[in-house]
Amino acid sequence: MTPRPPLAAWEEHLRAGKGLSSNTVRAYTHDVAACLAHLGLEVDCDAETLERRLTTRAIRSWLAAGADAGASRATTARHVASMRAFTAWAHDHDHLASDPGLPLVAARADQHLPQVEDVQGARRLMETARAEAADHDPVIVRDWAILEVIYSSGIRVAELCALDLDCLDRSNGTLRVRGKGGKERTVPLGEPALAALDRWIHRARPALVVGRKNSTLPGSTNALFLGAMGGRIDQRVVRTMIHRACATAGVKDLAPHALRHTAATHMLQGGADLRAVQELLGHASVATTQRYTHVDALRLSTIYRQAHPRA
Template identity: 50%
Template sequence: MATASAVADELPEAMAAVLVAYERHLVSERDLTPHSVRAYLGDVAGLLAHAARLGHEEPTSLDLRALRSWLAKQQTLGRSRTTLARRATAARVFTGWLARTGRSPQDAGALLGSPRPHRTLPPVLRADEAAELLQQAVADADDGSPLGVRDAAILELLYASGIRVGELAGLDVDDLDRGRNVVRVMGKGRKERTVPFGVPAARALDRWLTVGRPALRADGAGPALFLGARGRRIDQRAVREMVHRRVAAVPGAPDIGPHGLRHTAATHLLEGGADLRSVQELLGHASLATTQLYTHVTTDRLRAAYRQAHPRA
């Protein structure tokens, strides 16, 4: 991961120092993942570099005009509304930290607005497509191939639980409670949650643990639940490639990866009558507003079915 000190060389001394301190805050105090730290630092470094070009030498001189100028520059470069919204959030979090820690007399970003991102409906599998995906994977696993058995277990668990691909790759064997059919997941911000899964997933996981994993396991596997082709903890990229390949074999299915299966699980839960709060807890969303996106998905599917079926649609 690129560190703050590696990107601060071209900043004024005071700006560079505060960027390094902010990295320590993100890593040590907020305990963010390396990916999140990298994203925040990249946005804030860009903001500070723009402010420096405007003549700001100290973080104390940052003001709302400089922040808006930075976002306007991003817009002229063709950045999407979603990117602009994310960077505005990064700026507000940063200036809030500056004010809280006494590094700035005021929170320059408190009044900074951000464009509403276009919320596109994520592609999801229909229930029959999801069933065919899993049936094919289970059938392929009947030959006893360790990788086939693993793929079936991964697909069943992703669809049953709606967990993220990073959460799946980080699972250890002890995270499974096979008696209660639940899995302990470490989510974003290192927040732990317990997620249930059904009988088909339990069968696939049992077969993986008793037949597939012992055959594939190599030195260095440690407690990892899922293993790659070389017998060590599976990489997220390998999971993504497998899911895309397996979904591509389902006629008419949209091209989705593990995150698409997460969308699919949430959509099918809501279509089946699950309440929004339960789905929020299952997915590990910090905000209910994030989970509400899936209500738009189900409404859109209902509207499409209505237009197709009702004679006066």
């Protein structure tokens, strides 16, 4: 029996053994495949070819080519992480006699402050969406509910699209969310988000299912949020909708993740405990959550410069 190519075996290891999300697995394997292509290798090359061609110097040449082409420090850092993970695994599983990724060190990624909207802007975004939903169009009601849920809970767009109807505990006002690595957490929802969900689930969603245009879809789906055709909503639809909603409301152009940033920042500004916000957002490390305190510090610095007589 012909052994599986190292890259294919590693990809299966990431999916089955590490419990990583499909997006993370795709990014890691894409990085390694790009490195192999730079070296003139096929993705299904065997261990012998890999051993001969995949050296520390060769990997560094690929990283340098990416930097010359304009790759950011964050992208380069991810490339290094991908290659180090792959070569360490390949060495442990006897595909490589030594680990060429071990000497690689990436420069620290730039720490950009997250794009956020202020409280007034967020309120305007939600109120505009609520007002538009008054015409009872199922899709517009759905969009209002999505905006309220992301801003209320700070969940990721992938987590939102994966929600099922039974993830909502209406009596306790919470959502059960499956995050990165398959980890589950429970997040609370505010009253505006619960009101929007009630309107969506009990009035608009049934109308969208009955009136769906694609007759090949199953008669029902357990997805909490549906696309216009009646199936589970796609992340791209959510992203496009949020950009459109921001333009309509006349606020900053926010991506779904920026709306999540906004929710986290406003909770911390309101006095929420950092550890509680970490748990709410599903961050593995509190260091990730601490980025939002930098946003608040920037706001305080601005106020200080404006108010202090010797600033």
